[in-house]
Amino acid sequence: MISYNGFERKLDERGITRSELTKLLGISSRTIAKIGRGEKLSRSVMEKLCGFFSCTNAELCREVSENPILQALRDEKDTKISGGLYHELQVRMTYNSNHIEGSRLTENQTRLIFETNSYNGNDAVPIDDILETVHHFRAIDYVIDRADDALTEEIIKRLHFILKHDTKDSTLEWFAVGDYKKRPNTVGGRETTRPKDVPARMNALLDDYNAKNDVTIDDIIAFHAVFERIHPFQDGNGRVGRLIALKECLRFGIVPFLIEDAKKEFYYRGLSKWESEKGWLTGTCLDGQDTFKRLLAMFDL
Numbered sequence: 001m002i003s004y005n006g007f008e009r010k011l012d013e014r015g016i017t018r019s020e021l022t023k024l025l026g027i028s029s030r031t032i033a034k035i036g037r038g039e040k041l042s043r044s045v046m047e048k049l050c051g052f053f054s055c056t057n058a059e060l061c062r063e064v065s066e067n068p069i070l071q072a073l074r075d076e077k078d079t080k081i082s083g084g085l086y087h088e089l090q091v092r093m094t095y096n097s098n099h100i101e102g103s104r105l106t107e108n109q110t111r112l113i114f115e116t117n118s119y120n121g122n123d124a125v126p127i128d129d130i131l132e133t134v135h136h137f138r139a140i141d142y143v144i145d146r147a148d149d150a151l152t153e154e155i156i157k158r159l160h161f162i163l164k165h166d167t168k169d170s171t172l173e174w175f176a177v178g179d180y181k182k183r184p185n186t187v188g189g190r191e192t193t194r195p196k197d198v199p200a201r202m203n204a205l206l207d208d209y210n211a212k213n214d215v216t217i218d219d220i221i222a223f224h225a226v227f228e229r230i231h232p233f234q235d236g237n238g239r240v241g242r243l244i245a246l247k248e249c250l251r252f253g254i255v256p257f258l259i260e261d262a263k264k265e266f267y268y269r270g271l272s273k274w275e276s277e278k279g280w281l282t283g284t285c286l287d288g289q290d291t292f293k294r295l296l297a298m299f300d301l
Contacts, residue, residue: 007035010053025052040066043148065148067253072301073144082115085299086144090114092258092295093246094136097239099261103129128167135163139243147250150210153202155247159240160233169235181234188272192231201230215252220245221285225274245285255296257288 011021018032025048034041041049065071069085076086095110104125105113113119113133139162146155161178169175174182180198184191193201209215209223227241242259249256259267263284270281 007049014053021052025049067250068301069253069255069296070144070147070250072299073250077141077144085295085301087114088295088298090137090140093140093242094133096259096261097242098129098132098136100259100264100267101236101238103132105129105133128169131167132163135165135167136239138162139239140246143243143247143250147247149251151206151244151248151251153206156202156232156240156244159243160236163236163239163243175234180232183234185231185234187228187231187237188268190272192229198230198232202232205230215248215254217249217254217257217285217289218282220248220252220254221282222278223248224285225271225278225281228271229274255289256292257285258291258295259284259288260291263287 011018016024019029021027022029022032027045027048031041031045065074072084073086073089075081076084081087091107091111091114094114095105095107098105098110104123109119109121109125110133113130114137117134119125119130139159142159142162149155157178157180164170164175164177170177176182180202181195184194186192205223205226209219212219224241224245227244228237231237233240246256248254266280266284266287270284274281
């Protein structure tokens, strides 16, 4: 959304009228009227206005989401508010998602890294645990920034790159950071999609998902289950998959689910038995949604 007062001020600074602006940018008078009513504008129109005014002023070019959860996260992220929903999501999701995958960092250590950008501990912790914690913070930022966008391979691969770049894995010639796997892998002893078949399987999954008109929590859980069965990356699939689920919940105004490390056995069971019993994973994710609702209640959201 464009702030009406900020818009008028910028017009005055440039010494042009509304009608002149419509001709210069090729936008309609109806769009200009939307600004006066405080209505949301399309991303393309916002980019035109920001480019024309060389605008970095959040008051002028502020995209407002109809989803109050996403809006709160964006506001707190942009203004660097401490102790709010954004702060707690960063710490709790990063800790739990990384710990599920074997990170040795505690929740308090994760919190310290987020709050002070430093690590303080007497125990030996692999450097990658610290790097992937910081990277996960940035991946959540990316999810918040791109939440309104349709889900694409580019977004999914970018999440993997953010998470795994500069880690030990990135030094391995055969480990494709930010791209699909080159070597076959398994998960929980189960065979996953072979590397040569991953692009087609991922395209089919995305095409089927993006064709849906009204996405529900069940659709997002189903996408997550199939994504994990494909296991498109050499490593980091679980974390990337849960970040995708967060993004899509924010995109469609659904309360996200937060899988806690304490529930990982139920989560693993749900993923492994998805094809024969969908209720187990669904129940675990809905429990994770209740966890997120309790987080929202802390901040009266």
